[in-house]
Amino acid sequence: MGRGALRLATIAVLVFLYVPIGIIALYAFNANRAQTWPITKYTTDWFAAALDNEGVRAAFGLSLTVAFWAMATALVLGSLAALAVHRYRFFGRDALSFALILPIALPGIVTAIALNSSVHALDVQFGTLTIVVGHATFCVVVVYNNVVARLRRTSASIEEASMDLGADTWQTFRYVTFPVIRTALLAGGMLAFALSFDEIIVTQFTAGTQETIPIWILNHLHQPNQRSIVNVVALFLILLSTLPVYLANRLTTDTSSGAAGRL
Template sequence: MTQVHRKDDRPEGTFHIPLGFASWDVNRVTLGIAGASVLGFLYLPIVVLMIFSFNSNPITRLPLTEWTLKWYDTAFSNEVLLIALANSVIVGAGAVAICLVIGVPTALALDRYEFPGKAVLRRFVILPLTLPGLITGVSMLAFFNMMGVSLSLATVLIGHGTALTAIVVTNVFARLQRYDRRIEEASADLGAGPLRTFWYVTLPNIRSTLIGSSLIAFTLSFDEIPVTFFLTGRDNTLPMYIWSTVRRGITPEINAIGSIIIAVSICLLLVAVFIMRGEDRRSGPRRARQAK
């Protein structure tokens, strides 16, 4: 969106606050306060969680007592929690692998080929994201049960993989639609087969999108409950462990591990967003048009 307002557009008698905000008048100030309070509302719980993870009082209440790191210490010496953490990492990595192996060919098929049922497939694949997670969870539970598969981390992994592949499919599909196809034609003209073209031309061009959507899928898997709830056997993932703990009561230990999870996932997501934006800017449609 181009900026229509220029400096000299401002009506006379208003002055500019050099904060990126617009001229000073009552409407704008009111809206500014409203916007800021909603943003505050969005971050209040996150800030509360982080502050209380460093607070010595075992009950989450005001006033704050002294600062401490002991909850982090308790969390990291809690073996059950650490096992759950390891399980979550395994499930997340496995789910990402499934997402890539299934998601990339699906996106390629949707982008390159016309086939009967294509429109249906496009809608069908994103169903697990559209529908409440619990529907996917119970239907897969019923399915595994009928097939005689006993519940374990493997069923959780398949469930996450299925539910999250849509993220890879939609991102990679969008990327394929936007990038300059002529370089692939050039590669074919120069005699490279489809596999070689994919490996040396297509893949490098969608690499950042793959990394970005994998990071997003991993973070979502790391946090997933509705599907895991129904598909897990004796093993717990980290969210399931937290869920069983917080239903009984509140422990500052959860605040500590929660603060770490939130910090790590915000970092992963920011990396994902900026990697994917960067790729589009480097070799997006604009660059292709300039080349003409």
């Protein structure tokens, strides 16, 4: 393949990746309730309708709450697990590091029905708490992976040096370990938040009657009179998704320059 052909193939793939996103963005402005192409008349009325929609607002609030708590749980447990696996050799260490990968490798539906039947077995009420626990399972893994990768690239001698200089365990963590893993925590936390915000299968089986944003979309996309609002919500989610990518980009440039500055 020549360079021209390669360039053409690259452009074709980009078109394939972005045309569907562009089209659904256009439909958010479609005045007609029927989703036919081409769009004949444009309007911005659906944005006000979406803002006014009680269901959308409630779902959005629930999604934010769940994503926040799932992220918080994951940050604490994920980094603790990473520190433990990285620093100590203990019985079952390999098993733990393998086990932490499972929620990602297993199909979502398996995790979902496992949690669902446990919630039934334990006689717990389905609600926000069960969604958070469900989401935390895979969020922990994301944070763990980020932190463990960072720790592997960091020399253990800086912690030893800190101890040698008379710092206690807490001071070493506060002034040495934490600054090292901080950006990994940020990246992992952001990814965990985004994954939880987007999660649908585990949510379906742990939410009971509550609706997060993806569940709301799924429940309403077959209703012709709700589709225009679904389109607006879809456009909003697409715009929202550029935020973490932008932040991550800023973050990586910041850390490289920051690290260089500190040296």
